[in-house]
Amino acid sequence: MERIYANQLDESMLGREVEVAGWIEDIRELGAINFIIVRDVTGGIQVIADPSMLVSNGIKITRQSSVKVKGRVQRSRSVNYPFEVKAESIQAYSIAKHPLPIDPTGRVNASLDARLDARALDLRNPSVAAIFKLRHHTLQIIRRVLVEKGFIEVNTPKIIGSASEGGANLFKFSYFNNRQAYLAQSPQLYKEQLTLALDRVFEIASYYRAEKSHTTRHLNEFVSVDVEAAYMDADDVMRVAEELIVEVFKELKSKCSKELDLVGSNIDVPSLPFPRMSYVQVVEMLKKEHGMNIEVGDDLGDHALRLLGESMKGFYFIVDWPTNLKPFYIHERDDDPRFSYSFDLQYGALELASGGKRQHDASRLRKRLVEQGLDPEDFRDHLKVFEWGMPPHAGWGLGLDRLMMVICNVKNVREVVLYPRDTERLRP
Amino acid sequence: MERIYANQLDESMLGREVEVAGWIEDIRELGAINFIIVRDVTGGIQVIADPSMLVSNGIKITRQSSVKVKGRVQRSRSVNYPFEVKAESIQAYSIAKHPLPIDPTGRVNASLDARLDARALDLRNPSVAAIFKLRHHTLQIIRRVLVEKGFIEVNTPKIIGSASEGGANLFKFSYFNNRQAYLAQSPQLYKEQLTLALDRVFEIASYYRAEKSHTTRHLNEFVSVDVEAAYMDADDVMRVAEELIVEVFKELKSKCSKELDLVGSNIDVPSLPFPRMSYVQVVEMLKKEHGMNIEVGDDLGDHALRLLGESMKGFYFIVDWPTNLKPFYIHERDDDPRFSYSFDLQYGALELASGGKRQHDASRLRKRLVEQGLDPEDFRDHLKVFEWGMPPHAGWGLGLDRLMMVICNVKNVREVVLYPRDTERLRP
Known part of the structure; x- marks a missing residue:
């Protein structure tokens, strides 16, 4: 007999003998009958059982226990469950030990910390x-769109031998023969190198930042979607980003309306193109509209972005940042090198992605490293690639966890990460 | 003008003005004309140019330089290139500095080490x-098949707070407040926990093994495809594995014949089901056919697998291993607890995947930990999940890099990994 899932129960199943498996969400005793809700990953199933079936080896089968029910499908009088399974047998695989740390039906609220400590149960x-x-669906859509746009998926190393992008805030450890190794913060240097031959590459992977922070949007391990493309400029890759996000929203809205309802998110498909504001316009807006004490050349910190989020809703780009506020690999503007071909993709106050056109000239790249106080010798493996006929290229990195915050309409990144890692949390 | 790729050049393009971008693979001077081969990620393009066009700011444009060519498409007399581009202008983005460390046309052989030191160029x-x-295609096919089979993609942490699976051979580092952290060797414990609610999960990610080894099939950072499914047993997940591999081979053969030709691999789609041999049968075969000094209870080491590979070609499973040769989480056989519901997927002498049915009873799991000399206290986060109504479950982990060795018919895993990490190699 084939196991069926809750979402397969329909008219055509009436009278059939089936097997369903999952956990007992609820048990109601009505006289000589038990009404049991067995839940699987697709939904709930009403099961009608004799009370004696809820005992396994003399032990009462509790709520949240894992069971397999064999029985026949019949019509039900319940409003929520048009079909039900009249049990012929119930097999308990493992009996849940009560009290449980949290109530996974959501009827009793639990703190986020208690939920994360019992994450597997929380997922019920x-x-x-x-x-x-x-x-899961977002990941599949992102890859489909990038593959359609000609990007090749790559796997770059997360163990790196020199501190890329400056070296601050990297987790360090000892590699063989006492060499110093680091955990990658991004695939930046590798993805740039790969445009030399593979033209367009993407990678979705975990990265690591050894930064002490106690916010609702930073984690020490996070998943990033990275793209890099030869012969594209900043505008080209901004279009890739906004088209990608529109596709994600469209497809989620059409295929995952049940999940969006469950998380209480009512997403609107944004229109193209996303608004673009220059960094200088943003600074002026912050001064005029919010009376903020900020000048061109200052970074946009938490406070600035919070104020900006009050004026700007939805998705938008902040473009043309001062060159010295951006990493060494960002290309300065040809018409005014104090500014750069760079952008951040924002959703209100939340930064989602960062990117731009990259410097592809070896000597200017070396100069930028020195200007930023970095030692070109630490980047020798990277710099030599730029002497092999490096194409102009551009790209971005998008925080997947943050995109999920927007999609799910939640305020804390820990809600959208299965087992978050922060300054305090290293388990489970 | 839109950039076109080499594989877009066809009859319909004749007479059109186009832009192609890539690197100069070859330059032949024939009288007053230069025949240039510009290569992009999709193929080569013959370009006819005036010799003066091969100079940029007074500097000669060398082979492997990155260029953009504007010109008109015409028919060619070349055997290899039925169409060519008659250049109107050539723009050099960056000029390759000679001598280059390797010859990326492959006409001059280079050692694997030299190629890996210049990986970006090697990819040309x-x-x-x-x-x-x-x-890239293999990754897309694997995910498509797993999604079709109802598996949900998850991201589990790679920074872990306790040494799972025993603790040997883990990279260690200091987390905040001087806590000890480790790099995950597999998502084993997390993927098992997630079957509690998500039923079927998969993850494709990088993992880390701090093992000193100098073989052609081990790396210290590797990509693993992991699946885990509730209410499945070892046979069920073996079927998932073999069906997955057949789908990968079928689709690569039909869609990537050009790439398979280029790597010199002539793959045959294996037939289903893959042969199954029990561990005991393997031991007997090694004794009888190869006169090997081995007894039931001994592990199958390199030497044993090499001999076995002489008798067994293609894909096959070795099933029912002795329980004490397998990790604590493997389920012993109900009919003979000395053996277990476990399997390795082999390709000749090469181990590709390992898996089985898992122990889902909390007390027996605790007992197995103690038997294997592990401290249940180190696994407290994991063990408590088994008291919340854990379903029976099974799964496997498949080495993506090793599968790529089989697909590409190469003997060294470093050939199929962009930037391999081994005992010696931490750069680039």
Whole structure:
């Protein structure tokens, strides 16, 4: 007999003998009958059982236990469950030990910390599972769109031998023969190198930042979507980013409406193109509209972005940042080298992605390293690639976890990450 | 003007003005004309140019330089290139500095070490790029098949707070407040936990093994494809593995014949089901056919697998391993607990995947930990999940890099990994 899932129960199943498997979400005793809700990853199933079936080896089968039910499908009188399974047998695989640390039906609220400590159980709450189903679908859509746009998926190393992008905030450890190794913060240098031959590459992977922060949007391990493309400029890759996000929103809205309802998110497909504001316009807006004490050349910190988020809703780009606020690999503007071909993709106050056109001239790249206080010798493997006929190129990195915050309409990044890692949390 | 790629040049383009971009693979001077081969990620393009066009700011444009050519498409007399571009202008983006460390046309052989030191340039060799295009397609096919089979993609942490699976051979580092952290060797414990609610999960990610080894099939950072499924047993997940591999081979054969030709691999789609041999049968075969000194209970080391590979070609499973040769989480056989519901997927002498049915009973799991000399206290986060109604489950981990060795018919895993990490190699 084939196991069927909750979402397969329909008219055509009436009278059929089936097997369903999952956990007992609820048990109601009505006289000589038990009404049991067995839930699997797709939904709930009403099971009608004799009370004696809820005992396994003399032990009462509790709520949240894992069971397999064999029985026949019949019509039900329940409003929520048009079909039900009349049990012929119930097999308990493992009996849940009570009290449980949290109530996964969501009827009793638990703190986020308690939920994360019991994450596997927390996922039995359909509105929590929905977040990770949306994340799963988002990943598939992102890859489909990038593959259609000619990007090749690559795997670059996360163990790196020299501190790329400056070296601050990297986790360090000892590699063989006492060499110093680091955990990569991004695939930046590798993805740039790969445009030499592979033209357009992408990677979706975990990265690491050894930064002490206690915010609702930073983690020490995070998933980034990275693209890099030869012969594209900043405008080209901004278009890739906005078209990608529109595709994600469209497809989620059409295919995952149930999950979006469960997480309480009512996403609107944004229109193209996303608004673009220059960094200088942003600074002026902050001064005029918010009376902020900020000058051109200052970075846009938390406070600035919070104020900006009050004026700017939805997705938009901040473009043309001062060159010295951006990493060494960003290309200065040809018409005014104090500014650069760079952008951040924002959603209100939240930074989602960062990118731009890259410097592809070896000597100017070396100069930029020195200007930023970095030692070109640490980048020798990288710099030599620029002497092999490096094409002009551009790209961006998008925080997947942050995109999921927007999609799921949640305020804390820990809600959309299965097992978050922050300054305090290293387990489970 | 839109940039076109080499593989877009056809009859319909004749007479059109186009722009092509890539690197100069070859320059032949024939009287007053230069025949240039410009290569991009899709192939080569013959360009006819006036010799004066091969100078940029007074500097000669060398082979491997990055260029953009504007010109008109015409028919060619060349055997290899039915169409060519008559250049109107050539723009050099960056001029390659000679001598180059390796010859990416492949006409001069280079050692693997020299190629890996110049990996970005090495990828300009079409037969090297083909390996990574096959890898890209393999990744897309694997995910498509797993999604169709109902698996949900997850991201589990690679920074872990306790040494899972025993703790030997883990890279260690200091986390905040001087806590000890480790790099994950597999997502084993997390993927098992997630079957509690998500039923079927998969993850494709990088993992880390701090093992000193100097073989052609081990790396210290590797990519693993992991699946785990509730209510499946070892046979069920073996079927998932073999069906997945057949789909990969079928689709690569039909869609990537050019790339397979370039890497010199002539793959045959294996037939289903793959042969299954029990561990005991393997031991008997090694004794009888190869006169090997081995007894039931001994592990199958390098030497044993090499001998076995002489008798067994293609894909096959070794099933029912002795329980004590397998990790604590493997489920012993109900009919004979000395053996387990476990399997290795082999390709000749090469181990590709390992998996089985897992122990889902909390007390027996605790007992197995103690038997294997592990401290259950180190696994407390994991063990408590088994008291929340853990379903029976099974799964496997497949080495993507090793699968790519089989697909590309190469003997060294470093050929199929962009930037390999081994005991010696930490750069580039």
